Amino acid sequence: MVLANLLHEAGFNIGIAHMNYMLRGKDSDLDAKTVDEFGALLKVKVHSQEVQWDLTPQLNIQEAAREERYRMFDSLCNEFSYSKVATAHHAEDNAESFFINLLRGTGIYGLQGIPVKRDNIVRPLLWANREEITNYAQKYHLPYRDDASNETDAYLRNRIRHHLIPMLDSLDPNADKKLSTSFQNLKEDAMAMTAMADKLRNNIGSNYSIDLQTLPPESTATWLYHALRPFGFNRTQCEDLLKASEAGKKIESPRYEAILRKNAVDVILKDGAKNETIIITHVGEFNNGSVFIEVVSKDYNGVMNLGSEHTASLDSKAISFPLTLTMIESEDVFQPLGLDYKVDVRKFLKEKGFGPAQLKEMYVLKTSDGRICWIPEVQIADWCKIDAKTSQILSLSFGRYGN
Numbered sequence: 001m002v003l004a005n006l007l008h009e010a011g012f013n014i015g016i017a018h019m020n021y022m023l024r025g026k027d028s029d030l031d032a033k034t035v036d037e038f039g040a041l042l043k044v045k046v047h048s049q050e051v052q053w054d055l056t057p058q059l060n061i062q063e064a065a066r067e068e069r070y071r072m073f074d075s076l077c078n079e080f081s082y083s084k085v086a087t088a089h090h091a092e093d094n095a096e097s098f099f100i101n102l103l104r105g106t107g108i109y110g111l112q113g114i115p116v117k118r119d120n121i122v123r124p125l126l127w128a129n130r131e132e133i134t135n136y137a138q139k140y141h142l143p144y145r146d147d148a149s150n151e152t153d154a155y156l157r158n159r160i161r162h163h164l165i166p167m168l169d170s171l172d173p174n175a176d177k178k179l180s181t182s183f184q185n186l187k188e189d190a191m192a193m194t195a196m197a198d199k200l201r202n203n204i205g206s207n208y209s210i211d212l213q214t215l216p217p218e219s220t221a222t223w224l225y226h227a228l229r230p231f232g233f234n235r236t237q238c239e240d241l242l243k244a245s246e247a248g249k250k251i252e253s254p255r256y257e258a259i260l261r262k263n264a265v266d267v268i269l270k271d272g273a274k275n276e277t278i279i280i281t282h283v284g285e286f287n288n289g290s291v292f293i294e295v296v297s298k299d300y301n302g303v304m305n306l307g308s309e310h311t312a313s314l315d316s317k318a319i320s321f322p323l324t325l326t327m328i329e330s331e332d333v334f335q336p337l338g339l340d341y342k343v344d345v346r347k348f349l350k351e352k353g354f355g356p357a358q359l360k361e362m363y364v365l366k367t368s369d370g371r372i373c374w375i376p377e378v379q380i381a382d383w384c385k386i387d388a389k390t391s392q393i394l395s396l397s398f399g400r401y402g403n
Contacts, residue, residue, distance in 0.1 A: 003088040113183035197226035198281035280323040316392040318384040
């Protein structure tokens with residue numbers, strides 16, 4: 001409610017999404033009623049939806065509910081052309097997620113906290129604590145309701161909220177601010193680890209090889225994990241692979257297999273896998289045996305290339321490595337040039353006249369956060385186009401072998 005009020009007062013054109021999970025009887029209905037009345041007061045459209053569970057989930061109901069609401073968010077963005085989904089996660093949510101992941105045994109990638117921005121999802125209140133948000137609601141007489149299930153210790157998140165976080169606050173009144181600093185440090189450390197691990201992979205057509213002799217002997221398994229993680233391998237698999245007494249040991253992820261050689265690990269795209277991904281870690285030329293892409297960094301000379309059949313230019317400051325050239329997938333969305341909202345990639349290409357056979361062979365180029373910046377042979381995305389402030393560009397070239 002605070003987030004909706006803040007965005008409305010700031011002049012954003014917003015809608016409010018409310019999902020009634022139908023799990024708390026009259027309380028669920030009162031929640032929906034409160035949101036509807038608040039939307040009417042602000043003169044803002046409210047999108048209400050009830051979840052009709054085929055079978056009420058008994059295990060991990062929070063995760064099931066989360067999947068339902070994000071499915072709703074995606075649908076609303078597509079139908080009503082909303083460009084962002086703003087959620088009201090705050091500092092305590094961030095801390096709770098950190099400790100949940102810590103207790104699950106995660107590594108550095110799971111300890112960075114909740115991201116402020118991911119794709120089209122933004123979290124403007126992540127810096128604020130619960131007390132500040134409550135004080136704002138009371139000061140401006142904003143209606144809000146507390147979910148009674150938050151008061152129980154039935155969920156791990158609630159136990160952390162009720163017992164661990166208050167203990168930390170008693171030890172240090174600035175614990176929440178210091179945790180936020182730690183999240184940022186961990187995020188930067190993870191980015192550095194990823195950048196270093198990217199350099200360990202040698203691209204060979206559509207496959208990769210990692211020279212084990214280049215890895216520090218005291219942490220070979222750890223660095224191998226960081227190098228193989230983008231292909232879907234976990235830490236335990238990497239440790240098991242290196243424990244093998246002879247070459248030929250193999251581990252598998254959904255799309256790849258990693259094979260131990262004498263002094264290397266080869267990563268092979270499985271037979272029959274359709275998505276021949278290329279991971280682009282730096283400027284240069286890359287290929288998978290079927291297509292190639294070249295990325296060159298240049299000073300901007302005032303000439304715009306908005307995306308032709310084989311080439312395109314992007315604003316360097318908008319792009320983050322590693323880039324991934326991959327075949328289109330059913331869930332892919334894209335912000336076409338000249339538009340301020342995303343569309344379904346397959347639908348977009350069909351409307352441009354691409355047939356089923358062509359769609360199976362189409363590639364998209366994604367940045368490190370998963371956003372599509374270019375559909376080769378079609379056009380670039382609007383969010384990374386060159387503008388008057390551009391000083392450096394990435395010049396892209398794409399081609400298919402045999403053409």
